[in-house]
Ligand SMILES: Nc1ncnc2c1ncn2[C@@H]1O[C@H](COP(=O)(O)OP(=O)(O)O)[C@@H](O)[C@H]1O
């Protein structure tokens with residue numbers, strides 16, 4: 001019997017907000033309809049800036065702001081729509097179901113869930129998980145586990 005370990009971690013550093021947006025913009029190129037991405041990491045680690053770049057990279061020129069209070073912002077008009085959610089203030093799963101979580105998953109767009117780890121049971125098994133953290137020098141690190 002032979003085991004082949006193919007686990008790897010991709011890590012990228014961004015040392016300015018603009019560089020963070022550039023990473024999101026680059027990620028847009030490989031996005032397919034129905035893709036779900038959970039963004040995990042503390043306040044201020046760059047999750048919303050990455051999403052700004054993603055929305056721009058998909059060809060939508062709307063201004064992207066944090067959906068912390070409204071739970072969800074929708075960005076149509078690009079190559080496919082982006083549904084940008086933030087679970088930070090979410091109290092329970094029912095709240096998200098009530099605003100149409102299942103419909104967002106089936107809408108043929110990209111679903112971005114900041115603080116996705118707060119309700120991981122909501123994320124489909126094929127979701128990608130990006131981990132954001134802050135370095136000692138103030139730059140931000142994004143890590144993604146792959147197999
Ligand atoms: N790579 C980075 N380097 C330095 N500052 C950054 C970087 N990414 C974001 N910021 C700054 O951090 C703050 C929070 O960014 P934001 O994207 O709102 O984080 P989050 O959504 O994770 O709370 C903003 O003031 C932004 O300009």
Ligand SMILES: [Mg+2]
Nearest residue numbers: 047048066114
């Ligand atoms: Mg945010």
